[in-house]
Amino acid sequence: MNNASPALSTVPHLTTALTGPLLRLETQLLQAQVAIEAWFREQFRATPAPIYCSVDLRNAGFKLAPVDTNLFPAGFNNLGERFLPLCVQAMQTAIERVCPRSCGVLLVPESHTRNLFYLENVAVLRRILESAGYEVRIGSLLPDLAEPQTVSLPSGARLRLEPIERQGDRVGVAGFNPCFVLLNNDLSGGRPAILEGISQPVVPPMALGWTQRRKSEHFRHYHDVAREFGARIDLDPWFIDPYFRQCGEVDFMAGTGEDCLAGNLDVLLTSIRRKYDEYGIDREPFVIIKADAGSYGMGVMTARSVDDVRDLNRKERKRMAASKEGQAVRQVIMQEGVYTFETVGDPPAVAEPVVYMIDQHVVGGFYRVHTGRGADENLNAPGMHFEPLAFVEPCNTPDCGQAPDAAPNRFYAYGVVARLALLAAAREMAAHG
Amino acid sequence: MNNASPALSTVPHLTTALTGPLLRLETQLLQAQVAIEAWFREQFRATPAPIYCSVDLRNAGFKLAPVDTNLFPAGFNNLGERFLPLCVQAMQTAIERVCPRSCGVLLVPESHTRNLFYLENVAVLRRILESAGYEVRIGSLLPDLAEPQTVSLPSGARLRLEPIERQGDRVGVAGFNPCFVLLNNDLSGGRPAILEGISQPVVPPMALGWTQRRKSEHFRHYHDVAREFGARIDLDPWFIDPYFRQCGEVDFMAGTGEDCLAGNLDVLLTSIRRKYDEYGIDREPFVIIKADAGSYGMGVMTARSVDDVRDLNRKERKRMAASKEGQAVRQVIMQEGVYTFETVGDPPAVAEPVVYMIDQHVVGGFYRVHTGRGADENLNAPGMHFEPLAFVEPCNTPDCGQAPDAAPNRFYAYGVVARLALLAAAREMAAHG
Incomplete structure (x- = not known):
């Protein structure tokens, strides 16, 4: 199994002044731990978890949310x-x-x-x-x-x-x-x-499988899960739930569907900006556009304004039109971008947590560490090299005696949000009979 | 939680020339792993495991057997x-x-x-x-x-x-x-x-609880379990099962019951000697005599010949008559002594593995390390100081790519034998409704 190189064997630092809300979120999750675990037990009794699952999280300090839920996890060697x-x-x-x-x-x-x-x-x-x-x-x-x-x-x-x-x-x-x-x-x-x-x-x-599965369906379930969970522990679900919109038919090469993209992008950016204003977050909203079906991060782009989808050059169009095993992108999901403010090393490299689950249990995780990417870019992109950095602690041993952002508690927060995505996947699975 | 001191952070060595049969046993358990795990699943489905349990093992090189099964484990801090x-x-x-x-x-x-x-x-x-x-x-x-x-x-x-x-x-x-x-x-x-x-x-x-439970009842169940398991993987159950006999009423102070002790001791020593001869083991058989109910190792003695129970002096009688919280010893179990040939450190100290289980899962363990005891003495005795040495590996990750006595495989063998005792405890529990 992969062992992280010694230089990377640390817990990433959250390099943002905006840790207030996340500390608040971590504190809230810790304090509600008994209620949260009871709720998960009840939920997974009603809707059994898939046999395994990995969830990519993004940690913006003010927000901790899943951006991708993989039902065929392919990185057990990184744990x-x-x-x-x-x-x-x-x-x-x-x-x-x-x-x-x-x-x-x-x-x-x-x-x-x-x-x-x-x-x-x-x-x-x-x-x-x-x-x-x-x-x-x-x-x-x-x-x-x-x-x-x-x-x-x-x-x-x-x-x-x-x-x-x-x-x-x-x-x-x-x-x-x-x-x-x-x-x-x-x-x-x-x-x-x-x-x-x-x-x-x-x-x-x-x-x-990606032949039939759609990310938008997953995030629709996730949205319900986040809402129910938020109501249970009195949390604005936006802190854990990325907004999204879906475009049914887009052909990047032909340029059809561009109006749908532009319209939805505008709606999303406006909604995110409203939330940023509500919580005093001085950041520029952005949106990730990716295939609604498929994996491997092919055909992913970051958009900060409507112009970004209007001005695609030929190369960008071609990149967006291609996906894994040559499937043309037709359906598109546009998802609120969540900044990654966790970094590791010097110079700081962006680190994105990936949580692994088997059955309803969190069994480990690692960080995808990228030296050449920004805080607002997708880290699971084609041809990208990443260093896996195995978690130093499991996600099931929170310690109330330590600070809410101490490693075991940070990992507990990861484990909670990842299991919310797991529950969404369980509901997706139940819906498919 | 207890962290073993650096000097002790090693795996005990098996210091005996007689490792042949244990290597054979470990090899056999490894090779039959799939059959063994399937059998445990079936057994624990039929008879659910107690919520927790710890088992003291003795590892003689030629034999690996449980000598005590504790349903109220008290050393989670040692794991x-x-x-x-x-x-x-x-x-x-x-x-x-x-x-x-x-x-x-x-x-x-x-x-x-x-x-x-x-x-x-x-x-x-x-x-x-x-x-x-x-x-x-x-x-x-x-x-x-x-x-x-x-x-x-x-x-x-x-x-x-x-x-x-x-x-x-x-x-x-x-x-x-x-x-x-x-x-x-x-x-x-x-x-x-x-x-x-x-x-x-x-x-x-x-x-x-020890108000009602009897070790002899546990080991009767264990005897059945070992026999069934031995039949399943084609193993002489004696390699994992200590002989025992029971004496109903013994009053060490008054000297009553001595004939029962002497008679059973003779039978036991003869049976053990026969097995030692069968497998070419050049060791002196011994028997441990202890209370049939109770814990904490009070009132435990080692007997190597019938004379040992005939010649008790007043101090020894008094020690045997006392048990935890002052209960007089009345019922006695006599159990085949299993040598402990695992040692750690220099000068070598005797090490006895203790395996912890929750539900049907092995969750860890430690060695009781005693500097002042011999290979044929009970290590869980009153007033005895021991150093806990946490296992370096869990017991559920055998590795067929390594030697049968490599640490993960030794620990797997411990985990198998400990779970056999757990299954005996499960049957005890079922028998009590």
Whole structure:
């Protein structure tokens, strides 16, 4: 597993004068901890959590909010060795619910066989499942994989990718009949026919892949969750909820849908400015425009005024029109930009927390640390190099004896907001049956 | 929480030439890991685990066995800070089952207000429960506690002990109506009347206190568990199961019951010697004689021949006749002695592993390190000072890429044997309704 370099082994600093409201938020979350945990228990009893999930957070000091919720988390290798036991224990509880008598798991990863970082993630995920007491085989969707292929990784792990075989309504690999399929593939490339209509559970369900899932639907659920949560602990939900709007049909190359973009952008910027005024925040509002379906941060732009979507040059249009595995962007989500005021190192590099959950438990996290990006840019962008910085503490041990922004309490706040996004994902999953 | 001193922060060495069979055992447990975990899942589904439990193990190199199973574990402060998150996560799962809608826990500790080590344990237990999201108040059984009393601990924690109040069939403390009572009191002093017949669950149930519980009953269940487990993975259960015999009525002061002791001792020594011969173990068999009810290792002796129980002098008789809170020893269990060949430091000090579990999960452990004891003596004895040495790794992340006696794998073996004892305790609990 990845170990952060010594120079980075610290907790990022929140470099803003505007920590007041976040300290207030952290204090409020700490004080309401018993009520919050009881509420989460009740919520996840009503709507079970997905088997795993990672949430990208942005911490502006005055606001702490999720900006992306990934149901096929691909960075388990960034968590650090010390979180492995928490992952194992949570995985045992999670699988017990999916498949009480299961022993065998077919892990179906992405088909990026040249992305060694991703494959290290698969190796760690396999190790978690094996430590939890399951037999794991890796079923690859690589179209031209006729026989098992072994990949050696920099960590020393070896992955054996095997062609998935289907017999009737069951899938497996040679000599292995698994109890369920664990998807670690976000289905950007479409729903694989070989997994359609099988009798084994596919977890998370294929309907949550990017073939069908929409960020706007997630954030609609999140908006409800934030509202209910805010009412419960008497908090303006805006402190944890980014505004968003959706445009149905946009073709950046052809320039169609630009009016929808410009109109929604204006509405969003005005709403954000109103909130900034209400709380005396002296910052310029901005909006992130990205594909409503899809991952990997392709086709993401920052807009600060309506002109920004009117004046796209050819290169920018082309960048926005492309997405993972070549899907053209058609539906677009515009989301309130949340500044990232956490930095680490000298010169300061922007750090964005990513929280990992298995079942309803927070099991760890890391910071994406970027040296070349600003506080108002998306940090999960194509071709971007980031340094993972594993959290120094887990997110489930708040300590009221320490300051509200002490590491365990900051991490607790991350864990609360991340679980709100997890609950939104749970509702998304329930809505898809 | 206790942090092991740097000099002790190592994994104990197994200082015996007889590691062969244990390496074999560890190898076998590793190889059968998937089958073992599936079996535990099935067993704990049929018979739910007690909420918590600690198990004292002895590691002879050729044999790894539990010698004591404590249902009111009193050393959470010895686990080390890094195990806290695992404890919190497991406690959440455990309480969810006991009291799904609970927010309030009444923690009822032992009444040793001058034992600061014990009170640090209570403070850590409270922190685990609070981090898990529960409101915790400490209800004391101290007979003369008329109003709340606050104790300051060396760690800096403060404990507020409050008198338990009963209204009708519910108990609580002033202004606090808990959902359940968490007992951390082994009831050596009897069942407290104030907790009899209340409508809230008492966890673990009072029937498992030392007022009623018998070690021999536990080890009868353990014997069955070891036999079933041995059959499952093709292992002679003797490698994990200590022989034992029971004497119903012994009065050491009066000398009655001596024939029963001598007779059973002879049977035991003969059976052990036969096993030693079978496996070529060149050691002298020994037997531990202790109270069948009770804890704290009072009244424990080592016997190597029948003469040892015939020749007790007055001082030895007196020591054997006394037990915790002055209960006279009447029923006696005689248990195959298991050598402890794990040592740490220079000069080597004997180290005995203690494994902690919450629900069905191993959450950590420590070594009791004694400088003044031999490999064939009980390490949990009255007035004995021990250094706790927190495990360096949790017990749930075996690593097949390493040697079978590498730390994660040694700890995995501990975790398996400890969970067998946990399962025996679960069956004990089920038998008491």
